[in-house]
Amino acid sequence: MLVDDDTLRILDSSRFDGAKMFLPGQLDRPAYAKVVKVIEAAGGKWNRKASAHLFDGDAAEAIEPILLTGEVTRTKQEFGQFDTPPELADQLVELADLHPGMKVYEPSAGVGNIVAAVIRKLESGAGIFGCEIDPKRHAECVRRNYSAFGAGGLDLWDFLAIEPNPVFDRLIMNPPFARQADIDHVLHAYGFLKPGGRLVAIMSASVSFRDNKKTIAFREFVGGCNGTIELLPDGAFRSSGTDVKTAVVVLNSPD
Structure with a gap:
């Protein structure tokens, strides 16, 4: 329904x-x-x-x-981490406007689909750092992208427990959505951006219409960062096993 x-x-x-x-x-x-x-x-x-x-x-x-x-279904879904489809990961990387020599952070790395898209874009110029809380996903991400993390690092840790340090040029992320955790993750991640940096995130499309205090404050934050919220087509995550409605949020850190 x-x-x-x-x-x-x-x-x-x-x-x-x-x-x-x-x-x-x-x-x-x-x-x-x-x-x-x-x-x-x-x-x-x-x-x-x-x-x-x-x-x-x-x-x-x-x-x-x-x-x-946006629908009622009898199929139970857990809205934690869903892997980013490769074609969508490539779109995020293009929006991030990457250049060789940049330090890139993926704070919810999963199995590494966004990391792989960064490598495809920058090749040997990729300087990638990341974080993943799930040990199995962490291991798979390292296995797939070991060379990229040779000069960087992939923490096995709760990202929200890491003290922000504004040293990264770009953050590209697909955080968990349950109970509006995506807002918590994106706001925390913004603290890791250098002046003039950019954050690109997949978020629940509900950030565009929910009217609770948390969502309203987040939309105001996006506007204050000269940011944007763009809805993705229905079914963008169907290949990852969910019909969750999603949006791409871009935040810019002032120079």
Whole structure:
């Protein structure tokens, strides 16, 4: 079931308390009917005593995949790390405007698809550093791109626990999306940019429409960085096993 943007905004503005979901105030009848249809398809039921829609488990966890994909599906998806399709990795590299001698950082390296795209672009001029929290993905990234990390490094670490140091010319990243973790990762990553540097990130398309404080503040941050948010076509990540709706965000660090 596809969900329109107005309904997604209402879902995003709802309040969650464990298994309970509270809609944001009085809705007109057509809007309410569409929202309830989505809630029921996701497993929620109206409970008069609780004055809320109740789910068997955590209500926010039931609604979050709908906000990320724009549809209700019975196939459970975990929106952690999805590998960047190679053709999309090449697009990110072009947007980053790389040049030989630049220091490039990939803070959520995964199995190394973005790293490989940087190598294709810069060849022997690549100076790549990275971070990956998952040991198996870390090992695969090193195996595939060992020579690129010979003069750099690939940390096996939680990127958000690393103190920012503004030494990189470019950051190119595809962070996890669950519970708006992509915003946390991108804001943290911005602290690693040199003056005049550029960050290019894949993010959930929900950064373009969600109206919670976190998302609004992020959009203001993008504007302050002379940045852009461009939606990607539907199905951009289908080859990686998800129909999550995505966007490319570009941030520029002032000189």
